[in-house]
Amino acid sequence: MALFGFEKDTLLDLTVNVIPLGIILFFIAAFAVVPAFGTDPVFTGMQFALMISMFLLLAVLTYYAGRAIEGAEQEQESLEEASAVNEPEGEVTGLEDGDDAEAELDDASADGDDE
Amino acid sequence: MAAGDLVLTGLMAVLLVGIAALLTRIENWRSYTPLAGGGTATGETVVHREKPAGIVRWLTTVDHKDIGLLYGVYAVIAFAVGGIMAMLIRLQLVTPGGALLGANAYNSILTSHGITMLFLFGTPIIAAFANYFIPLLIGADDMAFPRINAIAFWLLPPAALLIWAGFFLAPVTENMIEPAQTAWTMYTPLSVEQTNPGVDLMLLGLHLSGVAATMGAINFIATVFTERAEEVTWANLDIFSWTILTQSALILFAFPLLGSAIVMLLLDRNLATTFFAVEGGGPLLWQHLFWFFGHPEVYILVLPPMGLVSLILPKFAGRKLFGFKFVVYSTLAIGVLSFGVWAHHMFSTGMDPRLRASFMAVSLAIAIPSAVKTFNWITTMWNGRLRLTSPMLFCIGFISNFIIGGVTGVFLAAIPVDLVLHDTYYVVGHFHYIVMGAIGFAAFAGIYYWFPVFTGRMYQRTLGKAHFWLSMIGTNVTFFAMLALGYLGMPRRYATYQFDGAIAPLAQVQTYHLLATVGAVLLFVGQLIFVWNVVQSWLEGPKVEDGDPWDLERDGMLDREFQWFDRKLETAVTDGGEDEEQSALTGARSDD
Numbered sequence: 001m002a003l004f005g006f007e008k009d010t011l012l013d014l015t016v017n018v019i020p021l022g023i024i025l026f027f028i029a030a031f032a033v034v035p036a037f038g039t040d041p042v043f044t045g046m047q048f049a050l051m052i053s054m055f056l057l058l059a060v061l062t063y064y065a066g067r068a069i070e071g072a073e074q075e076q077e078s079l080e081e082a083s084a085v086n087e088p089e090g091e092v093t094g095l096e097d098g099d100d101a102e103a104e105l106d107d108a109s110a111d112g113d114d115e
Numbered sequence: 116m117a118a119g120d121l122v123l124t125g126l127m128a129v130l131l132v133g134i135a136a137l138l139t140r141i142e143n144w145r146s147y148t149p150l151a152g153g154g155t156a157t158g159e160t161v162v163h164r165e166k167p168a169g170i171v172r173w174l175t176t177v178d179h180k181d182i183g184l185l186y187g188v189y190a191v192i193a194f195a196v197g198g199i200m201a202m203l204i205r206l207q208l209v210t211p212g213g214a215l216l217g218a219n220a221y222n223s224i225l226t227s228h229g230i231t232m233l234f235l236f237g238t239p240i241i242a243a244f245a246n247y248f249i250p251l252l253i254g255a256d257d258m259a260f261p262r263i264n265a266i267a268f269w270l271l272p273p274a275a276l277l278i279w280a281g282f283f284l285a286p287v288t289e290n291m292i293e294p295a296q297t298a299w300t301m302y303t304p305l306s307v308e309q310t311n312p313g314v315d316l317m318l319l320g321l322h323l324s325g326v327a328a329t330m331g332a333i334n335f336i337a338t339v340f341t342e343r344a345e346e347v348t349w350a351n352l353d354i355f356s357w358t359i360l361t362q363s364a365l366i367l368f369a370f371p372l373l374g375s376a377i378v379m380l381l382l383d384r385n386l387a388t389t390f391f392a393v394e395g396g397g398p399l400l401w402q403h404l405f406w407f408f409g410h411p412e413v414y415i416l417v418l419p420p421m422g423l424v425s426l427i428l429p430k431f432a433g434r435k436l437f438g439f440k441f442v443v444y445s446t447l448a449i450g451v452l453s454f455g456v457w458a459h460h461m462f463s464t465g466m467d468p469r470l471r472a473s474f475m476a477v478s479l480a481i482a483i484p485s486a487v488k489t490f491n492w493i494t495t496m497w498n499g500r501l502r503l504t505s506p507m508l509f510c511i512g513f514i515s516n517f518i519i520g521g522v523t524g525v526f527l528a529a530i531p532v533d534l535v536l537h538d539t540y541y542v543v544g545h546f547h548y549i550v551m552g553a554i555g556f557a558a559f560a561g562i563y564y565w566f567p568v569f570t571g572r573m574y575q576r577t578l579g580k581a582h583f584w585l586s587m588i589g590t591n592v593t594f595f596a597m598l599a600l601g602y603l604g605m606p607r608r609y610a611t612y613q614f615d616g617a618i619a620p621l622a623q624v625q626t627y628h629l630l631a632t633v634g635a636v637l638l639f640v641g642q643l644i645f646v647w648n649v650v651q652s653w654l655e656g657p658k659v660e661d662g663d664p665w666d667l668e669r670d671g672m673l674d675r676e677f678q679w680f681d682r683k684l685e686t687a688v689t690d691g692g693e694d695e696e697q698s699a700l701t702g703a704r705s706d707d
């Protein structure tokens with residue numbers, strides 16, 4: 001299963017944010033179906049804008065955080081596989097650099113000593 | 116008309132995003148890496164030059180550990196000042212007519228108590244832990260920008276002087292300049308109409324503290340993103356760093372907004388602009404701007420303490436944090452959603468009911484990530500090998516108090532309930548369960564947990580436990596009584612309460628006020644013990660010889676900061692030389 005390209009474990013972790021997303025979605029639907037206070041272009045617009053923007057922002061952030069963490073995890077796994085005895089990184093495996101998934105987020109881990 | 120405003124706002128937003136995008140294209144900000152960072156690629160902290168001795172060292176330091184200690188001392192002093200103010204408030208309310216203070220003095224003290232505790236204690240105590248321990252936890256040599264770090268701290272003492280200025284100046288200016296009496300929310304039109312220049316000074320001080328917080332936040336974001344040791348990845352970044360990262364992002368979006376709103380308020384006060392006047396933007400504009408900052412601010416204050424508990428609790432439960440990733444993702448969720456709930460502080464202002472309903476929806480959604488964490492902490496302790504040390508006791512107290520604070524918050528987030536309880540002591544009880552019962556407790560947990568690291572000594576365990584029990588009982592007596600007072604309809608922020616017994620049961624109200632004061636006395640005694648314990652143990656406590664004072668190795672939970680501590684102890688023993696990294700007092704005593 002690869003929903004949005006995530007592994008099953010990561011998806012399971014992400015459910016924690018699916019619940020608030022669901023609650024917001026519920027209210028969006030409820031307010032759309034039962035507009036208890038009538039509708040008005042400006043205020044109804046703002047009402048839904050608030051909920052929808054929160055929904056989208058949370059969804060996007062969750063997606064990217066999941067990506068970053070999963071990427072870093074796979075990285076680590078492949079490192080561990082490559083060095084069965086877990087010797088210091090890079091000595092035998094030569095893998096310590098050029099890890100692109102991490103490099104995207106953390107292009108500086110290697111150049112902290114550029115003074 | 117309103118639609119036109121919306122369109123304009125939208126265009127403005129597009130413009131700003133455009134500018135930001137442009138700036139990221141032309142500026143390569145990585146090239147600004149300062150030279151002052153020091154250190155080598157091995158991840159060891161290296162001190163290039165010897166630090167100057169005595170007071171000059173503390174005035175000129177750019178070492179993150181020194182700055183962390185400075186923040187800590189500053190925060191504890193502010194905590195003492197705010198605590199004494201709180202005691203005055205509680206003593207005042209023992210009798211309906213007010214026991215000590217006039218109405219003006221009461222308002223001044225109430226205002227300063229709130230601002231002191233939130234901005235001069237809360238934010239700095241978190242910065243203290245973050246400065247000292249984030250670089251150690253992520254294996255960095257120092258903060259990304261050590262000098263900005265120092266500047267950010269040194270803005271705080273003048274901020275405090277400005278915020279408290281009225282108290283110093285009132286006696287010498289014959290009350291021409293009084294302390295601000297605006298309450299910490301500084302609602303207009305009251306805050307515009309009070310001509311007292313002390314309000315301007317307070318606003319400037321607040322602005323300064325916001326600048327300091329923003330500089331600190333930028334520094335933490337840069338540090339966590341760019342200074343991590345190679346083996347620290349997004350997958351194994353510790354939980355405290357995650358919460359500080361999220362908190363810093365919140366600060367980055369929230370505090371500049373407070374700063375702008377404060378400037379607008381200053382202009383309204385002094386240059387007759389009409390941002391918040393009825394004929395201009397209207398008084399509600401202030402509330403929207405303030406709470407757009409104010410609600411994220413409460414999460415700015417609570418996220419890192421949640422991180423501290425998530426870090427410390429597992430160490431004494433003998434089990435890894437249950438659902439580590441849940442905690443990480445829910446922290447991020449809180450970070451985002453906290454910007455969509457601000458108007459739950461304004462339910463009773465007569466805003467549009469449709470809009471109000473949407474704020475309720477998001478407020479209910481944000482309760483979930485908080486609740487998730489609570490279950491994670493409880494599950495971590497489940498079947499664990501609990502060791503009830505002082506830091507652990509404070510962590511457990513945190514959870515207990517956070518549950519009450521959180522549940523009362525969810526009640527308040529429901530519009531019908533809020534319309535009844537708004538501006539009563541129920542609200543005061545709600546947020547004090549969190550700011551004292553949770554944030555304060557997490558700070559104590561952190562101080563006790565890392566006491567060996569930053570002092571090289573051990574605190575007195577019995578006193579630590581006495582501190583815990585007095586704080587736990589005191590907190591619950593005081594703030595539970597406040598919840599009850601809220602149900603009885605006691606409004607907040609009143610210097611006296613001599614109301615007609617037909618409106619509400621005056622005798623009961625007085626009893627609960629008395630209870631709250633008794634609880635506050637317990638709390639106060641507890642804090643005296645705490646200060647005594649810290650000071651005396653720092654000076655005379657038994658030296659810690661073991662790099663693993665909490666016996667964490669056994670469960671494989673010795674984090675980097677304790678490994679660093681262990682190395683420090685070992686090098687100090689083997690080469691017998693001077694250890695430049697010694698913390699304040701040990702360093703001063705053994706070397707000079």
Ligand code: HEM
Nearest residue numbers: 413417459460482485521524525527528537538542546549
């Ligand atoms: C579980 C999530 C929370 C919810 C749903 C919630 C909800 C609320 C609501 C609706 C109010 C407004 C009450 C009123 O004035 O009528 C309120 C007030 C307040 N809350 Fe919370 N809260 C939550 C968590 C927190 C946290 C974590 C903190 C602090 C770190 C906090 C601090 C405050 C403060 C300071 C106020 C009072 C502001 C004032 O009027 O002076 N709350 N809360």
Ligand SMILES: [Cu+2]
Nearest residue numbers: 410413459460
């Ligand atoms: Cu709020």
